Amino acid sequence: MILLFGFGGVGRTYAELLYQRTGLRLCAVFDSGGGVVKKEGFTWEEVKELLKAPRGAVSRSGVGRPTSVEEALDFCQVLVDVSPPNYDTAEPSLSLFKKALAKGMAVVTANKAPLALAFHEVQSRRLFYKATVMAGTPLIDLLQGLHPQEVLRVRGIINGSTNYILTRVYKDGIPFDQAVREAREMGILEPDPRLDLEGLDPAAKLVIIANTLGKRITLGQVERERLSLKGSVTRYIASLELKTGKAEVKPISLPVDDPIHVDYTLNSVEIVTEVNIIYVKGKGAGRKETAMALLNDTLKAQDHLRQ
Numbered sequence: 590m591i592l593l594f595g596f597g598g599v600g601r602t603y604a605e606l607l608y609q610r611t612g613l614r615l616c617a618v619f620d621s622g623g624g625v626v627k628k629e630g631f632t633w634e635e636v637k638e639l640l641k642a643p644r645g646a647v648s649r650s651g652v653g654r655p656t657s658v659e660e661a662l663d664f665c666q667v668l669v670d671v672s673p674p675n676y677d678t679a680e681p682s683l684s685l686f687k688k689a690l691a692k693g694m695a696v697v698t699a700n701k702a703p704l705a706l707a708f709h710e711v712q713s714r715r716l717f718y719k720a721t722v723m724a725g726t727p728l729i730d731l732l733q734g735l736h737p738q739e740v741l742r743v744r745g746i747i748n749g750s751t752n753y754i755l756t757r758v759y760k761d762g763i764p765f766d767q768a769v770r771e772a773r774e775m776g777i778l779e780p781d782p783r784l785d786l787e788g789l790d791p792a793a794k795l796v797i798i799a800n801t802l803g804k805r806i807t808l809g810q811v812e813r814e815r816l817s818l819k820g821s822v823t824r825y826i827a828s829l830e831l832k833t834g835k836a837e838v839k840p841i842s843l844p845v846d847d848p849i850h851v852d853y854t855l856n857s858v859e860i861v862t863e864v865n866i867i868y869v870k871g872k873g874a875g876r877k878e879t880a881m882a883l884l885n886d887t888l889k890a891q892d893h894l895r896q
Contacts, residue, residue, distance in 0.1 A: 590613075590614060590615075590630055590664065590665045590666050590667070591607070591613060591614065591615050591616060591617075591665060591666070591667045591668075591669055591887065592615075592616060592617040592618075592619070592658075592661045592662070592665035592667070592668045592669065592689075593615050593618045593619065593669050594619050594658070594668060594669065594670045594671070594672050594682070595619070595620065595670060595671035595672035595673075595700075596619065596620040596639070596644075596647055596671075597620070597644065597673075598876045599671045599699060599876050599879045599880055599883075600618075600620075600671040602876045602877055602879075603671065603879075603880040603883050603884065604618070604636055604640065605636075605640070605880075606877075606880050606881065606884050607884060607887070608633045608636055610884065611884070611887075611888065613887065613891065614630030614631060614632075615630065615631050615636065616628060616629075616630050616631070616661065616664065616665045617656060617658075617661035617665055618631075618639055618647055618653075619658060620644065620645055620646075620647045620648075621644070621645045622645035622647065622648055622649070623647065623648030624647060624648060624655070624656050624657070624658065625639070625647055625648055625650060625652055625654060625655055625656060626653050626654060626655075626656035626660065626661050627652075627653040627654070628664055631652065631653065635652045635653070638650060638651070658681075658685060659688075662685075662688055662689060662692055662694070663692075665694065666694055666695065666891075666894055667694060667695045667696075667697060667887060667890050667891065667894070668685065668686070668694055668695070668696045668697065669697045669698070669883060669887060670682050670685070670686070670696065670697070670698040670699065670700045671698075671699045671700065671879075671883065672700055673700075674700050674701050674702035674705075674784070674793070675702050676702050676705065676706070676784070676793065676808065678706075679702040679703040679705075679706045679707060682698075682700050682702060683702070683703040683706070683707055683710070683711070686698075686703050686711045686716075687710065687711065690711065690713050690715060694715070695715040695716075695717065695890035695891075695893060696711070696713070696715060696716050696717065696890075697717045697718075697720075697883055697886045697887050697890055698716075698717070698720065699721060699724065699879050699882070699883055700721070701721045701722075701790070701793040701794065701797060704718060704721060704793075704796070704797050704800070705792070705793035705796045705797065705807070705808040706807060706808055707807070708796065708797070708800040708805070708807070709800070709805055712800070714893065715890070715894075717886035717887075717889055717890050718797065718886070719882050719885070719886055720882035720883045720886065721793075721794065721797050722747065722794045722798060722873075723747060723794075723856045723858070723869070723871065723872075723873040724872075724873060724874060724875070724878050724879040724881075724882045725871055725872030725873060725874065725875055725878030725879070725881070725882070726856065726869060726870070726872060726873065727882075728798075728858060728869055729797075729801060731860075731867070732798065732801045732802055732860070733801060735802075735860075735862060738862050738863060738864060738865075739831075739862060739863040740802050740831050740860060740861070740862050740863075741831055741861045741862060741863065742828070742829060743795075743798055743802075743827075743828070743829045743831075743858060743859070743860050743861070744826060744827065744828040744829070744849065744858070744859050745826070745828075745849055745856065745857055745858030745859060745869075746824055746825065746826065746827075746849060746850075746851060746855075746856055746857045746858075747791050747794045747795070747827050747856050747873060748785055748788075748790050748791040748794075748825055748827075748856075748873075749777065749853075749854035749855065749856055749872075749873045749874045750772055750777045750778050750779070750785045750790075750854070750874075751785050751786065751791075751816050751825045752824065752825065752851065752852070752853065752854060752855065752856070753768075753772055753777060753853050753854045754768040754769055754771075754772050754816070755768075755816075755818075755824060755840075756852045756853045757771065758818065758823070759821060759822045759823065760852060765818060769782070769786070777854065777874070785816075786815060786816045787813060787816070788811075788813035788814065788815065788816070788825070788838040788839075789808075789813070791825065791838045792808055792811040792813050792827070792836075792838045793808055794827065795811055795827045795828075795829055795836050795838065796808050796810075796811060796836070798829060799829055799831070799834070799836060802831060804829075804831050804834055806834050806836055810834070810836060811836040811837060811838060812835075812836070812837040812838070812839070813838045814837075814838065814839035814840060817840055818840070819840045819841055819842045821842070822842060822843055822845055822850075823840050823841070823842060824840070824841060824843040824849075824850065825838065825839070825840050826838070826839065826840070826841050826843065826849075848868055849868070849870075851870055854872070854873070854874065855870060855871065855872065855873070856870070856871060856872070856873030856874075857870045858870075
């Protein structure tokens with residue numbers, strides 16, 4: 590039984606896929622206006638009614654009964670968080686994660702803020718978070734599978750929104766400000782565009798990568814430079830040196846023949862280990878891509894709880 594915290598575009602896509610592709614059920618659904626619960630789980634017909642509810646109106650949908658998160662935590666087994674990130678305090682998700690883990694639940698998240706600000710406080714074998722970084726491409730799975738191989742450094746393009754903007758400038762010749770407006774109109778920028786344009790989103794992902802590899806850093810330790818043009822082919826590069834813990838996000842002039850160079854919304858990462866150099870390229874975002882990553886982690890979480 591799954592508690593879904595967040596019911597925007599990704600949350601709704603996740604709910605649809607959950608019922609179409611698994612035998613699992615939602616027992617509680619929350620959005621910005623509150624939540625509803627049904628202890629025995631919502632039927633697919635009831636979920637379709639929830640999907641018709643306007644944003645923020647789940648508690649007034651007439652499906653199930655209105656509830657609090659605290660009540661839902663008492664009988665759900667998996668918390669799936671797709672709520673917007675709060676990079677000031679990570680709340681309410683951070684406290685919610687701690688409560689869920691303390692109750693023996695599994696936590697599946699696409700929300701980066703709790704991990705970026707307090708990874709060590711929520712780190713657990715019952716925490717599943719592949720959807721936080723390159724959601725459409727299983728980077729986290731790869732990083733977790735490298736142990737005990739030592740990783741020396743990581744660098745990459747891990748924010749598809751800004752990569753789209755920069756590609757439109759260098760490849761299609763449109764002005765920078767116009768490209769930013771276009772990205773906002775397309776809905777690929779965060780609701781607060783500063784999270785992308787000031788590097789908070791890629792910095793948070795870099796923190797999650799570092800902690801996954803055993804290097805404890807937090808968001809405040811990542812050096813960030815606001816997105817700007819640095820030559821004819823600018824790319825917003827996130828880089829991490831594992832030995833020193835130096836982490837930064839900044840725009841640089843990147844040759845088009847650099848192995849990590851990708852265009853538009855694609856992501857690309859280079860992982861340098863003691864024995865290898867690994868390149869990973871693919872989709873880093875998108876509703877279905879993120880929902881699929883969440884679904885895969887949900888199935889893993891269920892398997893873990895049954896063990």
